[in-house]
Amino acid sequence: MKPTEIAKNVYSMPVNHFNRKLFDSLIPLPDGTSYNSYLVKGSKYTVLLDTADPEKKEQFFDYLSGEKKIDYVVAHHAEQDHSGLIPAALEKYPLARVLTNAKCKELLMTHLHVKEDRFQVINDGDKFDAGGKTLEFVFTPWVHWPETFSTYLAEDKILFSCDFFGSHLATPELYAVPELVHEPMKRYYAEIMMPFRANIKNNLEKLSGYDIKMICPSHGPMHKDVEFAVNRYKDWALSEPENKALVLYVSMHGSTAQLVNRLVSALQERGVGVEKLNLEDADIGRVAMAMVDAATIVLATPTVLAGPHPKAIYAAYLASLLRPKVKHLAVMYTYGWGGKTVEFLSNVLSNLKADIIGQVAVKGLPTGTDLELVDQLAIQIAEKHQALSVAK
Ligand code: FEO
Numbered sequence: 001m002k003p004t005e006i007a008k009n010v011y012s013m014p015v016n017h018f019n020r021k022l023f024d025s026l027i028p029l030p031d032g033t034s035y036n037s038y039l040v041k042g043s044k045y046t047v048l049l050d051t052a053d054p055e056k057k058e059q060f061f062d063y064l065s066g067e068k069k070i071d072y073v074v075a076h077h078a079e080q081d082h083s084g085l086i087p088a089a090l091e092k093y094p095l096a097r098v099l100t101n102a103k104c105k106e107l108l109m110t111h112l113h114v115k116e117d118r119f120q121v122i123n124d125g126d127k128f129d130a131g132g133k134t135l136e137f138v139f140t141p142w143v144h145w146p147e148t149f150s151t152y153l154a155e156d157k158i159l160f161s162c163d164f165f166g167s168h169l170a171t172p173e174l175y176a177v178p179e180l181v182h183e184p185m186k187r188y189y190a191e192i193m194m195p196f197r198a199n200i201k202n203n204l205e206k207l208s209g210y211d212i213k214m215i216c217p218s219h220g221p222m223h224k225d226v227e228f229a230v231n232r233y234k235d236w237a238l239s240e241p242e243n244k245a246l247v248l249y250v251s252m253h254g255s256t257a258q259l260v261n262r263l264v265s266a267l268q269e270r271g272v273g274v275e276k277l278n279l280e281d282a283d284i285g286r287v288a289m290a291m292v293d294a295a296t297i298v299l300a301t302p303t304v305l306a307g308p309h310p311k312a313i314y315a316a317y318l319a320s321l322l323r324p325k326v327k328h329l330a331v332m333y334t335y336g337w338g339g340k341t342v343e344f345l346s347n348v349l350s351n352l353k354a355d356i357i358g359q360v361a362v363k364g365l366p367t368g369t370d371l372e373l374v375d376q377l378a379i380q381i382a383e384k385h386q387a388l389s390v391a392k
Contacts, residue, residue: 001062003039004174006214007156009133011039012222013063015052016170023081023168027191028283031184032170035060035081036218038160040153042130045071047099049151049160050218051085060085061092069093072120072128074135075100076162077148078107082218087112099128101139103147124149138206140164142199144192150207157213163192164203165229167220176221178228183289184220185229189236190288194322200237204230241295241325243388244273245381248287249300250280250311255334258366259374260300263332266378272385279311287315291324295388296357296381299345303335307344316348326352328384330377332360357384 003011018032035052037060048070052060064070070093075083086108090096097120098108105121108114122128124139134154141148143164151160167176167184176185193200207230215223223229245267251257264274275290291297297319301312308316319326329349333341342359349356358377362370 001059002066003063006174006216006222007158009041010153010156010158011041012174012216013037013039013060014174015056015059015063016172017053017056018170020170023191026284027168028285029168030283030285031168033168033219034170036216036220036222037063037082038216039067040130040133040135042133044129044131047072047074047128047130047133047135048089048096049074050076050082050162051089053081054084054088057085057088061088064089064092070096072097072099072130074151074160075104075108076150076160076218077145078104078111079145079163080111082162083108083112087114090114090118099137101137101147101149104149107147127154138210140203140206142196143203144196152210152212157211158216159207159210159212159214160216162218164217165215165223165233166217169220171221173221176223176225176229178225181221182232185232186236186292187285187289188219189233190292190322191285193237194288194292194324197237197323197325200233204233204238236292239293240388241327242273242293243271243385244275244294245296245298245385246290246294247274247276247298247300248279248282248312248315249276250278250302250309251300252302252304252309255362255365256300256302256332259332259334259360259362259370262366262371262374263298263300263378266375267381270378270382272378272382279309279315284318287318288322291319291322291326294324294326295385296328296330297324297326297354298330298332298377298381300332301341303333303339303341306339308333308341312345313348316345320348320351323352326354328357328381329354330356330358330381332362332374332377334362334364334366336364357381
């Protein structure tokens with residue numbers, strides 16, 4: 001593969017990983033992923049921005065087969081899907097130095113055993129003159145690790161944003177088509193970026209001071225429609241949640257499913273948007289995505305060995321890790337002879353800034369009276385949602 005010139009003497013080198021099924025041995029990748037690196041050729045120096053996952057070593061170095069000299073490697077992020085081939089790149093180019101911040105340097109030394117004398121440490125706002133190509137380093141911490149930063153290429157108004165604005169999407173297309181990239185980008189945001197909404201706000205504000213004509217992320221296609229990418233992040237991270245209830249449930253013998261079906265109907269009758277996901281076989285990326293704009297999350301579970309079903313615990317734990325902007329929580333559960341389901345789930349969810357507005361506990365198969373309690377819960381949710389915009 002040959003690098004593709006995306007601006008004068010600026011090249012894109014995406015390595016697609018079409019058949020990768022999981023990221024971090026956890027996150028499903030229905031569309032695969034890609035690892036994007038870039039080359040900037042100034043009159044003084046050739047600079048490589050990031051590398052690729054070591055699993056794709058051959059494809060990555062194929063791009064560099066014609067490059068006799070690389071002077072610097074910018075390491076925006078120490079996670080191995082971008083940094084993993086830095087040791088091999090330094091071996092191939094023995095005079096190259098790694099341009100990165102102090103935190104990333106430390107991580108690359110501990111995680112990849114890069115030797116200290118290979119680094120040149122940069123600071124926030126530093127400018128590096130590659131010869132007619134000025135790289136300005138813009139620290140964007142916690143999107144999604146503490147060391148992450150972006151590089152702004154002043155002459156071409158390109159922002160190399162690393163994971164920020166990325167999408168797990170393997171595609172031969174270099175440039176994002178907004179309608180096609182929207183879902184992979186939202187999935188990526190939900191799984192990777194959502195816990196860091198406050199940092200996203202700060203970083204978006206910081207980047208608003210730059211005239212950006214194109215965003216080149218380290219996963220997925222590049223964004224010529226900068227406004228689209230930035231506005232999606234504003235919607236997901238900063239806007240109020242929507243008039244949407246996310247109902248996550250698991251049912252063993254059908255009793256919990258009855259509660260869920262009644263709740264969904266009662267919510268819809270009252271104008272609340274609903275997304276219902278069965279945790280029995282739900283893709284956790286879809287669960288994460290559904291959490292992005294829901295104002296209420298309802299967990300519905302049977303009782304298993306005196307507590308919630310393990311799949312309900314997993315979903316609650318996922319919510320506590322991803323920290324969506326949900327405002328209200330509710331629990332519905334069925335039981336045979338007792339248990340501590342609400343206490344258990346409340347503990348798991350305690351770090352969310354959301355109130356538990358209701359619970360419905362049903363012994364065995366729901367009766368008419370039980371279903372009326374579900375209707376009451378729907379009324380409570382609908383009242384809480386009155387001020388919210390309609391779910392998209
Ligand atoms: Fe794509 Fe955080 O690495």
